[in-house]
Amino acid sequence: MKTTPEHNERITKMTFASVYPHYITKVEKKGRTKEELHHVIEWLTGFNEGxxxxxxxxxxxxxxxxxxxxANLIKGVICGYRIEELKNPITKQVxxxxxxxDELAKGRKMEKILRTN
Structure with missing residues (x-):
């Protein structure tokens, strides 16, 4: 699926606060914890809980x-988009x-989620 300029603009304006509760709901519904979510987010961004x-x-x-x-080791399809093919850097980050x-919610082991070279 190709992104459109409108899609990229919507993603660029999206706040972390608007999606964060959805991330928590998704992982907790599948038996994972908020702490595990924070661990994944901290690995990706370097941001601690504070x-x-x-x-x-x-x-x-x-x-x-x-x-x-x-982060460039993260590959695959999410929301109908192949991550490797996304051109807009903000869309790619999201x-x-x-x-x-998604991997956390699906029960993937943390060692696999937190990619290393």
Whole structure:
């Protein structure tokens, strides 16, 4: 599936606070914990729980996120998009996080989710 300029603009304006509750619901519904979610988010972004709360309070967008150098090892399809083919860097960042949350919810082992070279 190809992204459109409108899709990329919507993703760019999306706040972390708007999707964070959905991530929690998704992982907890599948028997995983908020702490595991935070561990995954911290691996991807370097943000600890305090920084995550600050981002939520500030209604920060995904543009403020810095990614783990191994984020490019995240591959596959999420929400109908092949991550490797996404051109917009912000859209790619959001889909990286979506993919990790999805893997966590599906019961994948943490060692596999937190990719290394």
């Amino acid at each position: 920084k995550l709360q600050a981002l939520i309070d500030e209604k920060a967008t995904f543009e403020t996120f810095n990614l783990n150098p191994n 889909r990286y996080l979506d993919k990790l949350v």
